[in-house]
Amino acid sequence: MDSGLQLEMNFELGINRFRNCLDNGVFSLLIETNAPALDTELDHAVSRLAELDKAAAAVSAFLVGLAITDKFPYSNSWSVIDFIRKLPAERRDRHVIYLSGMGTTLQEQLNTAKICAGEGFLNVVPVSGSIQPGDGERDVRKRNYVESVNVLDILRREPVRQLFPGCVVNPFKYTRGSSFSQYYKLIRKLNLGASFMVTQLGWDIAKLQELRWYLSWRGLYYPSLARLCMLTPERVEDVLRGHVPGILIPESFRRVLVSESRFSLNQFEAAQWRRLQLCVAGCKMLGFSGVQIAGIDTPEKLNVAVRRISAALSEFDNFPQWMAAYREHLGQLDMSPYPYSFYVFDKLLAQPFPIQESPKMRHSGEAVVGRWEKFGYGLREFMFSQAHEQAPNERIALKKLLAGCRGCSVCRLPMTMYMCPEKCPKGMANGPCGGTRPNGDCELAGQGECVHLKIARTAVWRNEVDLLEEGCLAQSPRFEKK
Numbered sequence: 001m002d003s004g005l006q007l008e009m010n011f012e013l014g015i016n017r018f019r020n021c022l023d024n025g026v027f028s029l030l031i032e033t034n035a036p037a038l039d040t041e042l043d044h045a046v047s048r049l050a051e052l053d054k055a056a057a058a059v060s061a062f063l064v065g066l067a068i069t070d071k072f073p074y075s076n077s078w079s080v081i082d083f084i085r086k087l088p089a090e091r092r093d094r095h096v097i098y099l100s101g102m103g104t105t106l107q108e109q110l111n112t113a114k115i116c117a118g119e120g121f122l123n124v125v126p127v128s129g130s131i132q133p134g135d136g137e138r139d140v141r142k143r144n145y146v147e148s149v150n151v152l153d154i155l156r157r158e159p160v161r162q163l164f165p166g167c168v169v170n171p172f173k174y175t176r177g178s179s180f181s182q183y184y185k186l187i188r189k190l191n192l193g194a195s196f197m198v199t200q201l202g203w204d205i206a207k208l209q210e211l212r213w214y215l216s217w218r219g220l221y222y223p224s225l226a227r228l229c230m231l232t233p234e235r236v237e238d239v240l241r242g243h244v245p246g247i248l249i250p251e252s253f254r255r256v257l258v259s260e261s262r263f264s265l266n267q268f269e270a271a272q273w274r275r276l277q278l279c280v281a282g283c284k285m286l287g288f289s290g291v292q293i294a295g296i297d298t299p300e301k302l303n304v305a306v307r308r309i310s311a312a313l314s315e316f317d318n319f320p321q322w323m324a325a326y327r328e329h330l331g332q333l334d335m336s337p338y339p340y341s342f343y344v345f346d347k348l349l350a351q352p353f354p355i356q357e358s359p360k361m362r363h364s365g366e367a368v369v370g371r372w373e374k375f376g377y378g379l380r381e382f383m384f385s386q387a388h389e390q391a392p393n394e395r396i397a398l399k400k401l402l403a404g405c406r407g408c409s410v411c412r413l414p415m416t417m418y419m420c421p422e423k424c425p426k427g428m429a430n431g432p433c434g435g436t437r438p439n440g441d442c443e444l445a446g447q448g449e450c451v452h453l454k455i456a457r458t459a460v461w462r463n464e465v466d467l468l469e470e471g472c473l474a475q476s477p478r479f480e481k482k
């Protein structure tokens, strides 16, 4: 982090154009760009960013800003603050800055958020950070991942003037447990002060509608942006090789992309632009406040994207018209990762609004917890119901045996269905990250079911789901353990 920037600086602009657009239902476009890798010359990357910013500012059809990611897709990138600090002060309120919790501390995240606000970058989205390709358990466990929930919590308790924090959500989950766990965690983030949300990247428009319906069913009318991508043959390869964390291309879609890539590059690009147009228009029809698009890395491509998106937004007047075009182009594709295909609602993509539709909810009679799990829960509850008020190492041997305790500096067992959240290799305590696999396993190979899905299953059985949506559990920082 650059200590040369002054925390106290404040441009007193009094406006936040990105926020104004969300508040007033004006559709926005964010162009995603990543803080450059450390082996890239920073000045060169900064000047390319400035060109994108200038091209974005020249668009009059709608608000175009930049979504600038941090330590993504790889951890060895320049500090996001160093990357953005030369952008013109008068346009910084258009942009959204992601703050990765990977390899940092809660205090550092708070300081970075203060620097952002002081410098006029008012829109920030804390994220926990991803497991890196090739990581083993030891690599992940020795890294600190500051959970976005904890950053939102500290921003709520120590508000930073004018800061407008958002959060991310991954609706592209295809088992009952992993879908609802993502939504429980989303609600926790909204309860802690996130004012808008951006989805993980995905192509399944039914899942995007599911998110909108779920929010509406819960009465949570928060603005949401959908993250989309302009694919190139190289990017398809990257995703298929698992080099872009948390992003899934189902088999049927993969086959389409492979067949499209057999034609000329022009034809491949034309197919991707049409798909992107249909997705953007669909997002607007479904009530999204905007889209964030990855894969647009030059002013020329930005201008093409703006033209295509403008055309798409004026092409369709109503949902049935868009739906017909979407079905013609993409409707035969099964976007779920076989054999996992759970959707929270039944009539997705059949109607624009969830009329008389309620979710396939938690109390559906499905046996979510087995007999031995119930027995284990009863035993742990009997042994550890006061554990959060005792010294963390009290009954440590029993905690290790029964609850998977890993020796945290603060015991949270009574708030996590008596399962140690440190079983999560990233140390997430407040719910699953976005990276769970299609079957609900941890994104890190060999870890079995994500501990937060087990916690959620138990909470559903105990009828204590509120525990997963409210408050904030402290993390047990790894740097302190050393």
Ligand code: SF4
Pocket: 423, 424, 425, 426, 427, 428, 431, 432, 433, 434, 435, 436, 437, 441, 442, 443, 444, 447, 449, 450, 451, 452
């Ligand atoms: S246990 Fe769950 S939350 Fe933790 S890294 Fe694995 S998938 Fe993510």
